[in-house]
Amino acid sequence: MKTTITGLYDSYDDAKRAVKALEDAGVSSDDISIVTNKANGDVDVEGQGNRAGEGAGTGAGIGALAGGAGGLLAGLGMLAIPGVGPVVAAGWLAATAAGAVAGAVAGGAVGGIVGAMVESGVPEEDANFYAESIRRGGSVVTARVEEDHLASAETILSNSPRVDITARRASYAEQGWTRFDETADPYTAEQIAAERDQYRL
Numbered sequence: 001m002k003t004t005i006t007g008l009y010d011s012y013d014d015a016k017r018a019v020k021a022l023e024d025a026g027v028s029s030d031d032i033s034i035v036t037n038k039a040n041g042d043v044d045v046e047g048q049g050n051r052a053g054e055g056a057g058t059g060a061g062i063g064a065l066a067g068g069a070g071g072l073l074a075g076l077g078m079l080a081i082p083g084v085g086p087v088v089a090a091g092w093l094a095a096t097a098a099g100a101v102a103g104a105v106a107g108g109a110v111g112g113i114v115g116a117m118v119e120s121g122v123p124e125e126d127a128n129f130y131a132e133s134i135r136r137g138g139s140v141v142t143a144r145v146e147e148d149h150l151a152s153a154e155t156i157l158s159n160s161p162r163v164d165i166t167a168r169r170a171s172y173a174e175q176g177w178t179r180f181d182e183t184a185d186p187y188t189a190e191q192i193a194a195e196r197d198q199y200r201l
Contacts, residue, residue, distance in 0.1 A: 002031070002144040004121035007157035008133050008168070010199060012036045014160040015139035019072055021156045022143055029072040033091025035113070036139035037084065039189045081113050084135045085186025093120055093142050112182050120144075129169050131180040137192030138163070168199075 009015040015034055022032055075090045096116040113134070117127035120142065130140050145153040187195070 002146055003150055004142060004144050005150065005153055005157065006122060006126070006130060006143075007141045007160070008130060008163040008165055009139045009141065009160060010137070010163060010196060011161070012139045014162075015141050016073060018141045018157050018160045018162075021159060022141075022153065023071050025149075025152065025156055027143055027145060027149070027153060030092065031144040032072050033089070033093030033142045034072065034076075034139065035087050035089040035094055035134055035142075037134050037137045037187070037192065038078070038086040038088050039137065039187060039192055081131075081134075083180060083182035083184050083186065084113065084131065087134065091142070092144075093117065096120065114180055114182075117142075126165075128180040129165065129172070132172065132177060133163070133168070135180070135184070136187055136195045171199075 007015070007018055009018065015036060019032055019034055023029060072090050076088050077090060077094070079087050079089050079094060081087055093116055096119060113131045114124070114127045117130060118124050121144075122130065122142070130138075134140055141157065143153055143157075
């Protein structure tokens with residue numbers, strides 16, 4: 001049975017390195033996902049060709065963008081998430097979130113990115129925190145790994161500068177945050193820059 005593990009990164013480059021390290025360690029691209037806020041300025045997808053039917057948009061009508069290399073990052077696609085805004089994403093979590101967003105538009109379902117994470121095995125409290133962190137410019141890497149590879153995969157996620165989620169959640173709480181709000185306005189690039197300055201990035 002596979003367990004879902006998650007790493008939060010303030011830098012998209014750190015998240016990319018974590019994805020590559022997981023792939024290099026033998027974790028299938030099918031079991032890895034990355035979601036990052038497009039407004040954070042780190043993600044350069046301009047000029048990349050459209051690869052419909054791959055990446056985050058599989059089965060959801062979202063155009064995927066070709067990356068510079070193989071593996072998960074070659075299938076990065078754009079997705080709009082309520083309360084977060086445009087994100088660049090790839091993998092099973094992104095496809096689940098795309099389906100949840102499409103379902104919410106078509107049939108009044110709720111859930112979005114939080115629902116997608118909960119469905120994948122992330123506790124709801126953590127899912128709300130990760131969604132808020134993406135809203136504030138963060139990048140989330142999620143992997144499904146076999147129990148006997150759990151410790152090594154956690155080590156891989158920690159080898160990039162991973163956010164201390166206990167300290168970050170406490171910081172959010174001090175600012176009055178309690179849970180992710182899909183009806184909130186997405187952060188602007190300026191707000192994300194101010195958020196990064198607060199955490200000395």
